[in-house]
Amino acid sequence: MADKDKVYKCLSPVGIESSVETYPLAPRLDKLDGKTIHFSITGEPDITIALDKKLKADYPSVNWTQKKSYMPMPVYLTEEEMKTTDAVILGVCW
Amino acid sequence: MPYLAKLEKAGIPTALIDFDDQHEMVKQEALTAGVPNIRYIPASRTTPGPEDVEQWIEPMLELLTKPLTEKEKESGMYTPSQDRVLFEGTLDEAQEFYQQTRVVPEPLNAPISVYTDGLPIIIPTEERVAEMLKGTSHKPEDLITYQSDRGGRFDRPMHKGDVVRFQPRSFTATVEKVAINAVMAGCKPEHLPVVLAIAESGVQTGTTVFNNQWMCLSGPVVKEIGINTGLGMMGPGNPAGMAIGRAYQLMAINLGGAVPGISRMSSIGSPINRVGLCFAECADKLPPGWKGLNEEFGFKKDESVVMVMGSEGGFNGAQFSPGGYRALQKSGHGGMARKLGVKGVPGPHNWLDWILPDIWVGDREGGRAFVMVHEMAKHLYDIGFKSKDEVLEYIWKKSFEPLKKYRDRSWVDLFTNGWLGNEPLSGKPWKELPDDYMVPAGGNSPQESCIIVCGSDEEICYEITATIRGMWGMQPVYSIDAWR
Numbered sequence: 195m196a197d198k199d200k201v202y203k204c205l206s207p208v209g210i211e212s213s214v215e216t217y218p219l220a221p222r223l224d225k226l227d228g229k230t231i232h233f234s235i236t237g238e239p240d241i242t243i244a245l246d247k248k249l250k251a252d253y254p255s256v257n258w259t260q261k262k263s264y265m266p267m268p269v270y271l272t273e274e275e276m277k278t279t280d281a282v283i284l285g286v287c288w
Numbered sequence: 289m290p291y292l293a294k295l296e297k298a299g300i301p302t303a304l305i306d307f308d309d310q311h312e313m314v315k316q317e318a319l320t321a322g323v324p325n326i327r328y329i330p331a332s333r334t335t336p337g338p339e340d341v342e343q344w345i346e347p348m349l350e351l352l353t354k355p356l357t358e359k360e361k362e363s364g365m366y367t368p369s370q371d372r373v374l375f376e377g378t379l380d381e382a383q384e385f386y387q388q389t390r391v392v393p394e395p396l397n398a399p400i401s402v403y404t405d406g407l408p409i410i411i412p413t414e415e416r417v418a419e420m421l422k423g424t425s426h427k428p429e430d431l432i433t434y435q436s437d438r439g440g441r442f443d444r445p446m447h448k449g450d451v452v453r454f455q456p457r458s459f460t461a462t463v464e465k466v467a468i469n470a471v472m473a474g475c476k477p478e479h480l481p482v483v484l485a486i487a488e489s490g491v492q493t494g495t496t497v498f499n500n501q502w503m504c505l506s507g508p509v510v511k512e513i514g515i516n517t518g519l520g521m522m523g524p525g526n527p528a529g530m531a532i533g534r535a536y537q538l539m540a541i542n543l544g545g546a547v548p549g550i551s552r553m554s555s556i557g558s559p560i561n562r563v564g565l566c567f568a569e570c571a572d573k574l575p576p577g578w579k580g581l582n583e584e585f586g587f588k589k590d591e592s593v594v595m596v597m598g599s600e601g602g603f604n605g606a607q608f609s610p611g612g613y614r615a616l617q618k619s620g621h622g623g624m625a626r627k628l629g630v631k632g633v634p635g636p637h638n639w640l641d642w643i644l645p646d647i648w649v650g651d652r653e654g655g656r657a658f659v660m661v662h663e664m665a666k667h668l669y670d671i672g673f674k675s676k677d678e679v680l681e682y683i684w685k686k687s688f689e690p691l692k693k694y695r696d697r698s699w700v701d702l703f704t705n706g707w708l709g710n711e712p713l714s715g716k717p718w719k720e721l722p723d724d725y726m727v728p729a730g731g732n733s734p735q736e737s738c739i740i741v742c743g744s745d746e747e748i749c750y751e752i753t754a755t756i757r758g759m760w761g762m763q764p765v766y767s768i769d770a771w772r
Binding site: 198202204207212213216217218220239244252265270276 | 297298299301303305319321322324331336338340342345352356362363365366368373374379382385386411412417457460469472495538545701702705
């Protein structure tokens with residue numbers, strides 16, 4: 195057999211991807227009124243300042259909480275804060 | 289994304305605001321985090337905030353209230369294929385297979401190679417990979433782990449023995465996987481310990497701006513593998529430098545899963561990363577008393593290391609003509625001598641005063657890697673700088689500027705966290721400092737910069753925008769000897 199016809203086993207250069215257990219999304223809220231919704235701000239103040247103002251103005255019956263970072267990484271809720279938070283909006287990085 | 293996943297798993301519904309061109313990345317990261325159906329909505333890159341928010345605030349809030357679909361209620365196990373043999377066939381057939389492309393949609397909308405950098409590769413047959421593995425004593429099945437404790441990204445420390453996660457997909461890799469990529473890049477077995485040390489860095493590719501990935505070798509390995517430290521050391525022609533540089537980029541593609549337009553979002557891209565850039569310092573031509581990179585970072589002179597950098601910024605050449613530089617130093621003639629006020633006075637003169645502090649004007653703040661030819665390093669030595677540290681201290685002190693001016697920079701809004709924290713040197717709140725408070729544009733310490741000496745003779749200096757001791761929060765120097 196000519197070399198050009200020889201069959202080779204060629205190996206995969208791709209990294210090892212772990213198996214992942216996938217989860218359903220959390221059940222959604224039945225309504226916004228009276229809920230504690232956390233706004234996790236990560237950069238893009240042109241958007242987040244405007245959003246923050248409008249959320250508070252248009253949805254006054256929501257208990258809005260907020261943590262802010264200019265970095266891509268959000269400031270996390272503590273375990274205690276998670277217990278009293280009904281939903282989280284995060285943006286614009288994550 | 290792990291944070292959003294944690295919240296969803298804890299029963300807290302989330303809504304993510306991203307940009308249109310980031311959806312593929314969101315989906316990929318969401319899967320990796322175990323919540324493949326995460327809900328997101330794009331903001332605009334161009335519409336002013338108030339107008340933009342008006343358009344999507346209601347659908348954004350619906351992400352929190354709209355009942356889950358059947359698909360969103362699903363749980364299960366994502367088990368990707370992990371075949372060791374990717375293809376069987378002739379070498380010609382294999383070349384065609386490994387050259388396959390996929391079209392990545394807007395904002396790219398062009399074919400992108402699945403397994404390569406777009407160029408033909410050396411086919412990683414079992415036989416070639418086995419030969420490559422002779423370059424290390426590590427077993428093929430050994431996972432790539434950190435060989436020493438080191439600071440980690442976003443202040444997460446890495447400990448010796450921790451498994452390296454290759455970004456952006458958080459894949460892991462074995463020694464064999466690295467060897468496969470080394471074969472594809474054209475490396476020889478004697479290059480493998482270098483490539484393994486580079487793999488230990490996780491071969492990151494940066495974010496959305498212009499991250500340049502480059503590597504600099506130091507120690508005996510430089511001569512062992514014959515990497516160019518002289519004229520043209522950053523250019524083409526040297527097999528070791530070319531192949532090792534390319535190995536970084538192939539590992540980023542294959543071990544990291546970095547795909548332009550999906551998970552590698554550098555807006556225009558960088559020519560530095562087109563094939564890969566690896567070079568080495570010329571330790572033989574360091575001025576007396578100046579340490580090599582290996583010793584600067586706590587290794588011994590006879591230990592081999594690689595500095596793995598991702599620098600967010602430019603590769604700027606000091607903009608003087610080599611002839612003008614010689615005129616300055618030989619006899620005090622020309623424009624450089626006029627600027628320094630040494631007309632007619634023979635050198636050596638401090639040429640740094642010609643480029644400082646202007647390198648930070650109109651350019652990004654932070655450290656620099658100064659890559660200079662040996663003659664220019666010798667001139668600094670001759671005028672009194674008996675160590676690199678003395679030079680770096682001098683450069684740093686020249687970088688101070690009033691806070692009023694510093695505030696006008698762009699990245700500082702981000703890195704001061706919106707000026708909410710304290711100025712690092714004084715420890716005082718940024719917002720309480722007066723306009724004339726002096727801030728170092730050259731980084732928080734002299735050691736954010738470094739000096740690399742090149743063996744070429746033509747008088748040139750590069751200033752690479754780079755925070756040497758902490759890019760991505762990682763200590764950037766890795767032992768090659770640990771991977772022999």
